[in-house]
Amino acid sequence: MGRRELLRIETKLEVEYKNFDQFFQEYTKNISLGGIFIKTDKMLPAQSVLEIDLKLPGRSELIQLVGEVVHTIDPETAKERGWEPGLGISFVDFEELGKTALEQYVREVSQAHPHKITQDRRQSERAPIRLRVKFPNLRTLMEDYSRDISQGGIFIQTENPRGLGERFIISLVHPESKQELELDGEVVRISRKEPRDPGSVSGMGIRFTNLDDKAKQAIDFFLNPEFPKAR
Helix, strand or coil: CHHHHHHHCCCCEEEEECCHHHHHHHHHHCCCHHHEECCCCCCCCCCEEEEEEEEECCCCCEEEEEEEEEEEEEEEHHHHHHCEEEEEEEEEEEEEEEEEHHHHHHHHHHCCHHHHHHHHHHHHHHEEEEEECCCHHHHHHHHHHHCCHCCCCEEEECHHHHHHHHCEEEEEECCCCCEEEEEEEEEEEECHHHHHHCCCCEEEEEECCCCCCCHHHHHHHHHHCCCCCCC
């Protein structure tokens, strides 16, 4: 509790999940990684600290945690881009009892919905390797976007490229906010450095797979130059 006492809580929000599918989608995407996206029209500035009460489907008790706003999607932007307005929250204090209760709930609902869990596992098994791509600065990120990412893929320079057809989970790390965007990828091109060509490099071209409209919107938001910086 010592850390929580040092935090200045600015507001409190309640988040209720109506059903398992709604919760599980958010859990696999954000909660298990230490954050949550709250759909709301009520905007708060970046770095606002708030207390969150999570209400899980079929449970009366609340899970309490403290989070910090790391990005926002205001209603106007959401309407223009076809997104949902809300707040991206990073957990900064998670009570042990709440964490234990959440993990227990996940185990229970996983057993109760084995078909859905099996499908999710199969999707993960297609991309067992995770690659983190760090951009040294925003300029490099935007250059890579204009050259590769906007075309649905990315080129990774490496002396040890993987084989054609190999699949990965690509984690793009924003150079300023340090937030990560995960995308599925597959090696579609391999290049080797040619001694006679000083401009050539070794590496692999990776095509993003399962790049639906939602993923494209996530890329657009990730590339937003106004994406808030991490403290």
